[in-house]
Amino acid sequence: MSLATTKTSKIDRLAELTAKKETSSGASLWREAFRRLRGSKMAIIGAVVIAAFVVVAIVGPWLAPYSPTAQTWRGEVLANQGEFVGARGENWFGLDHLGRDMFSRMLVGARQTLLVGVVSMLIGLVLGALVGAVSGAAATLGGRAGQRLDDVVMRVTDIMLALPSLLLAVSIAAVLGQSLTTVMIAVGVVQIPIFARLLRGSMLAQGGKDYVLAARSLGIRKRRIVLTQIMPNSLSPVIVQATLSLATAIIEAAALSYLGLGNPDPAIPEWGVMLSQAQRFFDNAPMMSMYPAVAIIITALGFTLLGEAMREALDPKLRG
Amino acid sequence: MSLLELDGVKVHFPVKKGILFDRTVGHVYAVDGISLSVEAGQTYGLVGESGCGKTTLGRAVLRLVDVTDGRVVLDGTDVAQLPEKEMRSFRRRLQMVFQDPLGSLNPRQNIESILSEGMAAHGIGGNREERREKIKEILAKVGLPGNALSRYPHEFSGGQRQRIGIARALVLEPDLIICDEPVSALDVSIQAQVVNLLEELQKSMGLTYLVIAHDLAVVRHISDVIGVMYLGSLVEEAPSDALYEEPRHPYTRALMSAVPVPDPEVEDRRERILLLGDLPSPANPPAGCRFHTRCPWKQDTRCATERPELRDLGGGHRVACHFAAEIASGEITRTSGEVVPAAHEGSGGSGGSEASGAPRASGASGGGAAKGSSSGERASEAPAGT
Numbered sequence: 156m157s158l159a160t161t162k163t164s165k166i167d168r169l170a171e172l173t174a175k176k177e178t179s180s181g182a183s184l185w186r187e188a189f190r191r192l193r194g195s196k197m198a199i200i201g202a203v204v205i206a207a208f209v210v211v212a213i214v215g216p217w218l219a220p221y222s223p224t225a226q227t228w229r230g231e232v233l234a235n236q237g238e239f240v241g242a243r244g245e246n247w248f249g250l251d252h253l254g255r256d257m258f259s260r261m262l263v264g265a266r267q268t269l270l271v272g273v274v275s276m277l278i279g280l281v282l283g284a285l286v287g288a289v290s291g292a293a294a295t296l297g298g299r300a301g302q303r304l305d306d307v308v309m310r311v312t313d314i315m316l317a318l319p320s321l322l323l324a325v326s327i328a329a330v331l332g333q334s335l336t337t338v339m340i341a342v343g344v345v346q347i348p349i350f351a352r353l354l355r356g357s358m359l360a361q362g363g364k365d366y367v368l369a370a371r372s373l374g375i376r377k378r379r380i381v382l383t384q385i386m387p388n389s390l391s392p393v394i395v396q397a398t399l400s401l402a403t404a405i406i407e408a409a410a411l412s413y414l415g416l417g418n419p420d421p422a423i424p425e426w427g428v429m430l431s432q433a434q435r436f437f438d439n440a441p442m443m444s445m446y447p448a449v450a451i452i453i454t455a456l457g458f459t460l461l462g463e464a465m466r467e468a469l470d471p472k473l474r475g
Numbered sequence: 476m477s478l479l480e481l482d483g484v485k486v487h488f489p490v491k492k493g494i495l496f497d498r499t500v501g502h503v504y505a506v507d508g509i510s511l512s513v514e515a516g517q518t519y520g521l522v523g524e525s526g527c528g529k530t531t532l533g534r535a536v537l538r539l540v541d542v543t544d545g546r547v548v549l550d551g552t553d554v555a556q557l558p559e560k561e562m563r564s565f566r567r568r569l570q571m572v573f574q575d576p577l578g579s580l581n582p583r584q585n586i587e588s589i590l591s592e593g594m595a596a597h598g599i600g601g602n603r604e605e606r607r608e609k610i611k612e613i614l615a616k617v618g619l620p621g622n623a624l625s626r627y628p629h630e631f632s633g634g635q636r637q638r639i640g641i642a643r644a645l646v647l648e649p650d651l652i653i654c655d656e657p658v659s660a661l662d663v664s665i666q667a668q669v670v671n672l673l674e675e676l677q678k679s680m681g682l683t684y685l686v687i688a689h690d691l692a693v694v695r696h697i698s699d700v701i702g703v704m705y706l707g708s709l710v711e712e713a714p715s716d717a718l719y720e721e722p723r724h725p726y727t728r729a730l731m732s733a734v735p736v737p738d739p740e741v742e743d744r745r746e747r748i749l750l751l752g753d754l755p756s757p758a759n760p761p762a763g764c765r766f767h768t769r770c771p772w773k774q775d776t777r778c779a780t781e782r783p784e785l786r787d788l789g790g791g792h793r794v795a796c797h798f799a800a801e802i803a804s805g806e807i808t809r810t811s812g813e814v815v816p817a818a819h820e821g822s823g824g825s826g827g828s829e830a831s832g833a834p835r836a837s838g839a840s841g842g843g844a845a846k847g848s849s850s851g852e853r854a855s856e857a858p859a860g861t
Contacts, residue, residue, distance in 0.1 A: 170620045183627060184583050306497075365579035369643065372537050373593035374566035383592075387583045 188391075188468040198464030204457025211262060212269040219259035221246075224422045229254035239440040248446050251429070252436055261446055264424035268451070271339055271425070272405040278343025279404070280397050283350025286312065290351065291358030291389070292381045295367070309355070312348035320345040321410060328416040335425075338417050342407045346400050353396055357389035364388075391469035398462030402455035409451055426451050477512035478683050479536070479651055484509045484545035484555075486528070486535045490758060503758045505531040507707035508545070510785070513651070513700075518677065518684040520698030520715070522691060522730070526754055528707040529687045533653045536685065537569050538562060549651065567597050570644035574656035576636035580628035586639060587624040590614075593647050610646065616679075617642045617672060634665035638672065645676070654686045658693055670697055691734050695719055700791070703727045706765040707757055709785060713792040723794040723803060725772045726750075746814050764797070771809040772802050 192198045211218070221227060231240050234252040241249040248257035290308040293301035315323070324341035331337040361367065362385055370380045409427025411417055417428050426447040433444035486506040491497035505528040513519040521529045534540045535555075536547055542555040549569060557565055573579035580589060590610045591603075600606035611621045617638040628636055637657065644652050657673065658666040670693060676682055688694045694701060695715055702712040703726065711724040722728045729748040736742045750769045755761055761768050767778040777783075777797045785793040788800065801807040 167618070170615060170618045183585070184629075365573045365575055366581040368534075368539055369571065369573060369579050369640075370581075370592070371539055372566055372569070372571045373596060373643070373647065374563045375592060375596045376563070379596075383584075384581055388581065 188465075192464060192468040195464045195468065197460050198468070201457045201460030201462075201464060204453060205461060208265060208269065208454050208457060212265040215262035215265050219256075219262045221256040221259045223255065223260040223263040223424050226254045227256065234436060237436075237439040239436065239443070241440070241442060249440075249442060251443060252432070252440075257443065257446060260424040260429060261426070261450060264426050264429060264447070265450075267335070267423065267425035268405055268408075268427065268454070271335065271342070271408040271427070272401050272454075275339045275342035275404045275408060276346065276397060276401045278340065279346025279350055279400060280393070282343070283347040284354050284393060286347065287351035287354030287393075288358070288381075288386065291355040291362070292377075292385070294355070294359055295362030295385065296371075296377045296380065305355070308351075312351050315348040316352070321407065324407060324411055325414065325416065328411055333416055335417060338408050338411045341411060341416075342404050345407065346404065349400065350393060350396060354389060354393050357392050358385050361385045361388045392466075395462050395466040395469065398458050398465060402458040402462075405451055405455055405458075409447075478515040478550055479513040479685070480546070480548040481509055481511050481532075481536070482546040482548065484532065484535060484547060485543045486531050486540055487543045501758055504707050504760055505757055506535060507757075507760070509704075509707075509709050510545075511702055511709060511712060513683060513685055515650070515683050516677070516681055517699040518686055518697050520694035520701040521685065521687045521704060522689060522694050522701060523704035524689065524754060526757065527704045528757065529704050530655055532704070533571070533655050533685065533687050536651075536653060537566070537571055539571075564597065567593075567647045568650045570647055570649040570652050572637070572640050572644050572652060572654040572657050575660050576633055576640055577628060579640050580636060582628055585625055585627050586614075586619075589628075589639065590643055590646050593643065597647060599647070610642075613642045613645050616645065616676065632665075633661050634668055637661060637665075637669050641669075641672065641676070645680070648680075649682075651683045651685065654684055654688075656688055657686065659688065659690060666693065673697065691730065703730065706755060706760055708765060708795070709793075710766065710795045711793065712785065714790070717790060717792055721792075721803075723788060723792060723799045724766075724796050725770045725802065726766050729771070744816075746816060748814055751811065764795075771811050772798065772807055773810055774798055774807065 228240065228246070228250050232238065232250050232252060232254045239250070239252070240246065240254075243249065246256050246258060248261060251257055251260065286308060290305045293308075294305035295301075297304065324345050327341040327344055328337045331340060358381075367380060367384055370384050375384075405427075408417070409430055412425060412427035413431035413434065415431070417425065417431075430444055430447040430451070433440070433447065437444055484506055485504075485508055487502040487504055489499040490501040490503060492500045507528075509532060511519070521532065523529045531540060535542050536549075538547070538554055538557075545555065547554040549565075552565065554562070554565065554569070584592075587607065587610060590613070591600075591606045594600050594606050594609070600609050607624070610624065614621060614623060619635065619638055619642065623631075623639075628639070631639065637660075641657075654673065658669050661669060673684065674697060677684065684697070686694060686697055698715045700712065701715050701718045702709050703718070703724065704710070705726050711718065711722065711727045713723075718727065719731065722731045729750050732746060732748040736745055748771060750771070752769050755765075755768055761779075763777070763779040763781055764770070764783050767773050770778065773779075774797070781797065783795045783797050785795045786799070787793050796802070798807050
């Protein structure tokens with residue numbers, strides 16, 4: 156075997172060759188994903204929509220030309236007789252059925268809508284990820300007892316998944332009573348099994364990879380393996396799901412408000428509530444429902460676009 | 476005393492079925508009673524076709540899978556019986572190199588983090604700086620530059636990744652390294668590089684290897700002793716050269732007959748023993764000799780009823796066959812199976828009718844332990860030659 160001779164010099168030569176190709180100082184996967192995200196049109200459009208939405212939600216109350224609750228033009232709207240005021244110079248989006256400025260209500264309502272979306276998504280994400288992480292960790296490294304635990308937890312989430320989400324949310328709202336918090340909890344709870352399943356599945360897939368075996372054979376503690384090896388690699392689908400579920404959370408919260416289970420004080424503007432109220436006057440004033448409906452759709456679309464772009468950016472198979 | 480001794484090691488996986496909660500309905504006998512010993516400073520090669528349990532055996536030694544029965548003794552300590560906590564610190568002495576170099580490295584950790592994690596877990600090197608020095612030293616040994624530290628696995632080539640995997644095993648200064656198909660995922664040119672590196676490290680650091688592979692050429696090159704596995708048990712074990720020069724077990728003979736010979740004249744006369752049928756399921760292994768369902772030398776007595784033990788035929792050549800001596804002396808001749816000139820292999824209808832096509836294909840996969848090297852190329856060239 157002539158290959159087996161003069162090896163020390165060969166190994167040095169190997170190091171040299173590797174060093175020569177050295178250009179980057181090491182880019183982590185997250186950084187690379189972010190770089191690809193910046194190059195994606197879908198991501199940019201989504202981010203711009205979301206940014207606009209967030210800005211409006213924050214500064215909306217100061218931008219609003221009139222008070223969103225004062226029934227300033229009460230005399231001009233006769234809802235019972237089908238007399239409404241549409242868009243005009245004074246009121247850009249017209250008036251609602253109580254003579255309030257629609258434009259101001261839309262601007263101020265963005266904050267409530269964002270709050271409902273983000274809080275209920277966070278409820279679903281945090282609790283769901285917790286359940287999923289426990290279940291996933293138990294199933295991958297917990298041995299026989301862990302698998303039992305995983306079985307039990309997953310059957311419970313299966314039951315939750317089997318119920319239609321809106322029905323579940325309505326039942327929760329019915330039990331807890333009518334309030335904005337109820338809507339957030341109801342919409343959030345519906346998301347729990349989705350996040351739990353997703354994270355658990357992702358962790359199981361990662362748990363079977365060789366690098367987890369390698370970590371085990373190095374003698375690293377199981378808790379540390381879960382936290383430093385399995386979790387970081389399992390999170391990307393969950394993050395994508397979070398952006399996507401922000402969109403559905405806003406729509407579901409609007410649906411609950413529409414069913415009359417939302418904020419009991421209709422004076423505080425929220426897009427979902429506004430949509431549900433405007434629905435009654437759809438025949439005479441269709442534009443009154445159009446503004447909140449289109450706003451909800453565009454916002455949801457923004458989150459969906461960003462979520463999809465993130466899914467593509469984080470997909471290791473598309474890494475180039 | 477040997478560094479590693481396996482005594483009747485069994486790994487059985489339960490097969491589960493159930494609607495709500497799982498019930499065990501049977502077992503897969505992945506590893507079914509293996510005894511072998513690995514001497515310090517030597518390389519033990521384990522070969523066999525896919526599904527024969529060689530990877531499971533490797534994992535059982537590391538206790539990455541639970542050992543159902545038997546003893547795995549490393550330097551006087553039974554690894555299979557150690558309590559979880561002691562096992563964790565004991566792992567330092569046993570390390571593994573994996574088949575898939577990319578899959579075995581966490582894509583979100585940089586090289587420094589990958590290499591220092593094991594050291595941190597075992598308290599080697601007091602602080603970050605000391606560890607970094609040590610890592611740089613090891614990286615130089617495997618031929619990687621010091622500036623690789625801050626880079627991530629996806630920025631390296633396959634061979635470089637495998638050398639990172641080897642470095643990870645080395646930082647803990649283990650006594651035994653289990654190499655599970657260390658080169659099968661690499662290009663042939665890189666294979667030689669990694670095999671030579673492993674040999675070089677063995678010489679300079681006094682390492683002991685248990686190499687699991689299906690490539691007979693690689694195993695022969697690197698191993699001192701070779702064990703041949705079939706369906707969860709060892710069928711033959713011998714010093715490397717003895718095994719290649721004179722295989723004694725019918726299964727080994729069939730395997731060896733698949734290896735091409737570099738000498739064209741000998742190669743022309745080489746005969747290929749084709750095994751009939753597929754590898755039986757390890758969930759339902761045949762009674763008696765595990766190999767009797769496919770053995771070309773199968774006898775009516777004993778083979779189907781009595782499971783052969785490994786017997787020493789002299790010179791450390793151990794064979795698990797009732798009739799190994801008789802076959803070697805020519806007293807027993809083949810009762811079934813087919814032998815074709817290797818040169819005609821893969822040339823379609825030359826050797827028989829359409830009907831014999833199917834078993835021949837599976838026979839070739841029986842010899843699949845030798846796949847990769849050149850039988851595939853031969854098959855594609857053969858039609859052009861005839």
